[in-house]
Amino acid sequence: MKERQPIHPEREKQEILNAYRGLLRAHSSRDKEATRRIRKAFNVAVEAHKDMRRKSGEPYIYHPIAVARIAAEEIGLGTTSVICALLHDTVEDTDITLENIHSMFGPKVASIIDGLTKISGIFDATVSPQAENFRKMLLTLSDDVRVILIKLADRLHNMRTLSSMQQNKQLKIASETLYLYAPLAHRLGLYTIKSELEDLSLKYKEPSAWEEISQKLKKGKAVRQRFISRFILPIKRQLNNLNYIFEVKGRPKSVYSIWNKMRTKNVPFEEVYDLFAIRITLNVPVGAEKSECWKVYSIVTDYYKPNPDRLRDWISTPKGNGYESLHTTVMSPSGKWVEVQIRTRRMDEIAEKGYAAHWKYKTKGEKSQESGLDGWLARIRELLETSAENAIDFIDDFKMNLFTDEVYVFTPEGDLKTLPKGATALDFAFDIHTQVGQKCLGAKVNHRLMPLSHKLRSGDQVEIITSEKQSPKNDWLKFAITTKARNKIKSALKEEKKNIAAEGKEMLARKLKSLKANFNGENIDVLIRKYKTGSALELYFRIAKGNIDLKKLHKTNIAVKNGMISPVSEKKQQKNNSLEQIITRYNGTKDVLLIGDEYQKLDYTLALCCNPISGDDVFGFITVADGIKIHRATCPNATALMGNYAYRVLQAKWVSQSLKEFEASISFEGIDDLGLVNNITSVISAQQNINMKAISFESNDGIFSGKVRVLVHDTDHLDTLIVELKNVDGVHQVERLTEHL
Ligand code: MN
Numbered sequence: 031m032k033e034r035q036p037i038h039p040e041r042e043k044q045e046i047l048n049a050y051r052g053l054l055r056a057h058s059s060r061d062k063e064a065t066r067r068i069r070k071a072f073n074v075a076v077e078a079h080k081d082m083r084r085k086s087g088e089p090y091i092y093h094p095i096a097v098a099r100i101a102a103e104e105i106g107l108g109t110t111s112v113i114c115a116l117l118h119d120t121v122e123d124t125d126i127t128l129e130n131i132h133s134m135f136g137p138k139v140a141s142i143i144d145g146l147t148k149i150s151g152i153f154d155a156t157v158s159p160q161a162e163n164f165r166k167m168l169l170t171l172s173d174d175v176r177v178i179l180i181k182l183a184d185r186l187h188n189m190r191t192l193s194s195m196q197q198n199k200q201l202k203i204a205s206e207t208l209y210l211y212a213p214l215a216h217r218l219g220l221y222t223i224k225s226e227l228e229d230l231s232l233k234y235k236e237p238s239a240w241e242e243i244s245q246k247l248k249k250g251k252a253v254r255q256r257f258i259s260r261f262i263l264p265i266k267r268q269l270n271n272l273n274y275i276f277e278v279k280g281r282p283k284s285v286y287s288i289w290n291k292m293r294t295k296n297v298p299f300e301e302v303y304d305l306f307a308i309r310i311t312l313n314v315p316v317g318a319e320k321s322e323c324w325k326v327y328s329i330v331t332d333y334y335k336p337n338p339d340r341l342r343d344w345i346s347t348p349k350g351n352g353y354e355s356l357h358t359t360v361m362s363p364s365g366k367w368v369e370v371q372i373r374t375r376r377m378d379e380i381a382e383k384g385y386a387a388h389w390k391y392k393t394k395g396e397k398s399q400e401s402g403l404d405g406w407l408a409r410i411r412e413l414l415e416t417s418a419e420n421a422i423d424f425i426d427d428f429k430m431n432l433f434t435d436e437v438y439v440f441t442p443e444g445d446l447k448t449l450p451k452g453a454t455a456l457d458f459a460f461d462i463h464t465q466v467g468q469k470c471l472g473a474k475v476n477h478r479l480m481p482l483s484h485k486l487r488s489g490d491q492v493e494i495i496t497s498e499k500q501s502p503k504n505d506w507l508k509f510a511i512t513t514k515a516r517n518k519i520k521s522a523l524k525e526e527k528k529n530i531a532a533e534g535k536e537m538l539a540r541k542l543k544s545l546k547a548n549f550n551g552e553n554i555d556v557l558i559r560k561y562k563t564g565s566a567l568e569l570y571f572r573i574a575k576g577n578i579d580l581k582k583l584h585k586t587n588i589a590v591k592n593g594m595i596s597p598v599s600e601k602k603q604q605k606n607n608s609l610e611q612i613i614t615r616y617n618g619t620k621d622v623l624l625i626g627d628e629y630q631k632l633d634y635t636l637a638l639c640c641n642p643i644s645g646d647d648v649f650g651f652i653t654v655a656d657g658i659k660i661h662r663a664t665c666p667n668a669t670a671l672m673g674n675y676a677y678r679v680l681q682a683k684w685v686s687q688s689l690k691e692f693e694a695s696i697s698f699e700g701i702d703d704l705g706l707v708n709n710i711t712s713v714i715s716a717q718q719n720i721n722m723k724a725i726s727f728e729s730n731d732g733i734f735s736g737k738v739r740v741l742v743h744d745t746d747h748l749d750t751l752i753v754e755l756k757n758v759d760g761v762h763q764v765e766r767l768t769e770h771l
Contacts, residue, residue: 042089049092050072052095053068053102056103057112058102058106059108061109067109067113070135071113071117072095072116074126075117078120078125082123082124084194085194094118097115098115101115101180104383107179107180110139111180114139114143117139118143120143121144122146145177146177182211182214182215185207189204190230192230198681200234201672202672202679204230204232205668205676206673206676207231209674211227212227212228215227219353219380222382228284229284240285242299243292243299246299247285247288254282257362262308265333266278269326272329274322275312276310276312276326277311279308280306280307281306281308282305283305296765307368307370307371308371309371311373311374311378312326312372313375319345319376323345323374330360330370336359336361337358340357340358340359342355342356342357343356345377353380354373354381355373436449436451437449437487438489439458439488440491442491442493444491447461449461449486449512452511455475455481455482455483455486455492456509456510457486457511459482460510460515467515467518468500469496470495471495473495501522501526502522507519507520527567528567530574531568531571533570534574535573538557538569538570538580541580545584545595546590547590552594553594556596557595559597625644625684634658634660635658637661638769639665639666639769640661640667641693642692643694644690644744645684645745648662649668649679649680650679651678651679652678653678662768690743692741693770694739694740694742695737696740696748696752696767697765698735698737698738698763698764700735700761701732702760706759706761707734710755711725713754713755714740714751717754722740723739724737725737739770752764752766
């Protein structure tokens with residue numbers, strides 16, 4: 031933790047003023063009235079926060095100033111947003127009320143501050159899952175998107191200053207950022223902010239990986255730069271000859287994206303070949319953008335051979351989030367593929383700052399500049415209004431829509447529709463109209479009959495065939511991927527379920543009457559618990575479907591007294607097993623779960639998705655059915671668990687216990703050679719106390735690969751074995767596996 035030395039109050043005042051002036055410089059408007067209003071907001075915020083300090087010890091006001099500066103400088107927002115950012119924590123944390131804000135700054139500022147306050151109220155509560163909060167946050171999109179943009183600026187500044195927080199808080203905040211905020215920034219087209227959020231999250235989640243990659247990037251910088259300047263030399267010369275005004279830069283990949291590639295492709299840093307891209311930014315008039323970009327493409331490919339599979343034209347058809355650029359991958363003389371991005375200054379600003387910049391070019395004037403949102407936001411609003419049942423489902427659907435690339439397809443009339451990659455004919459039908467989706471029988475794709483599950487490709491022309499008799503089916507959820515289609519299908523299915531449940535309800539009412547029990551809320555609750563249906567709807571539905579047999583409900587398994595029923599001999603189940611109760615029980619016990627501590631009478635098991643062994647960085651996750659599960663910090667599920675259920679996460683660490691053994695699996699790869707298997711097995715058995723549980727080999731055209739499961743004491747023990755195996759002649763790669771072979 032960083033501690034700040036106390037400094038002189040006068041100097042502190044000066045520092046605050048300097049920060050404020052920096053903000054004014056960053057804000058593009060030189061309008062007198064705008065500056066006066068910002069000054070007013072600044073004064074109000076300084077006064078309101080005057081006795082507060084941040085965890086780092088610095089005056090609290092640094093934070094809102096920094097957030098306002100990010101909003102102006104890095105997102106390109108206007109005066110209203112700067113004012114709101116300055117005031118964003120006042121209603122939440124100080125004596126200032128919303129009414130005060132309203133009378134000082136008017137209704138628009140007040141409504142944005144209201145939105146921000148509501149979000150933060152929800153966000154600080156530790157009782158409800160993050161996913162639900164996130165949905166609520168997105169709901170405010172329907173009020174004013176500036177709420178979200180300022181919240182992103184707020185989160186970015188908190189991430190930049192995360193080092194002063196406690197370690198377990200750092201982990202939770204970083205996970206949540208990676209899980210929710212970075213994808214959101216991405217979808218809003220804020221690429222720079224998205225990359226920074228990802229990099230900062232990684233820095234706290236995987237400090238050693240982050241450190242290693244940053245160091246290696248730094249080390250290779252000189253070599254890279256030499257390569258880049260040699261590569262762009264002829265292009266530069268030619269562009270100069272043709273009197274272009276342009277800029278050429280080598281853009282390094284972010285630490286996070288390198289890490290991600292290493293992990294998903296399972297390659298070391300040295301094998302990530304596209305560590306950077308070349309970006310050519312042209313200064314040309316708007317009308318000439320497209321043709322000029324293609325001219326430059328032609329110049330680049332005069333010198334270097336392009337890979338025809340890697341041409342991306344997002345100028346003719348911009349991405350859904352507004353991104354425009356022309357990408358090509360060409361072969362350099364040294365035999366390396368290099369990505370070249372060609373765009374104009376306007377496109378570049380949109381790519382960096384996202385929607386805010388988009389509006390700036392679309393319309394003039396503050397009002398329309400920030401409120402004119404098209405396409406995506408309209409879609410988000412629509413799906414929010416149909417309100418998904420389950421928040422986690424919603425986030426998963428939503429995230430899927432965030433990450434996927436897009437396909438462009440046409441209606442029979444030639445209208446262009448943008449859908450996420452992987453979208454099916456059914457998604458297309460729902461995109462046309464809910465009625466078309468619900469009555470959809472099949473589709474003609476490029477005039478050929480195709481099933482509803484048919485995946486669409488860019489350029490397809492799709493005609494939907496409907497029937498009045500058709501209605502949404504459960505199956506459809508298997509291949510509908512857009513949030514809109516899924517929500518509509520789910521709500522239609524639910525409607526149908528409700529109708530069926532209505533019958534069940536009547537059956538139950540008759541049954542209760544015959545038992546001389548009342549049909550009331552208390553009695554229904556008893557039955558919901560007895561049959562573990564979770565809801566009355568589900569109870570009625572199962573009764574109607576015959577899954578719950580009412581004939582078996584009689585006075586031997588329930589007691590009826592004065593019209594009220596109660597369960598018989600199910601005392602055990604009443605023993606505090608709701609999730610909240612389990613959490614309080616565990617959280618009450620100790621700050622850190624000590625695994626292997628005999629005295630800590632908590633039941634935990636090691637998660638099968640990542641198979642931790644003693645010495646791994648781990649955390650505990652509270653489950654309803656199985657007590658505490660121990661996961662590795664690097665578990666593929668860790669981010670989702672922490673991001674969604676931070677309140678169920680326990681800090682955990684190992685206490686030494688030399689006698690216990692853990693199973694770990696290792697994979698290896700190398701050049702096939704006589705006796706290699708023998709060498710490997712003898713290395714393993716020569717290691718002290720290591721038992722092999724299983725081993726498998728495969729050989730393919732001279733390359734062999736294998737897996738082995740062993741019993742080890744801890745990570746040291748395992749690491750030693752891995753090093754020994756790497757030293758075997760012919761072995762190229764040895765790796766610990768997440769899941770057992
Ligand atoms: Mn804040």
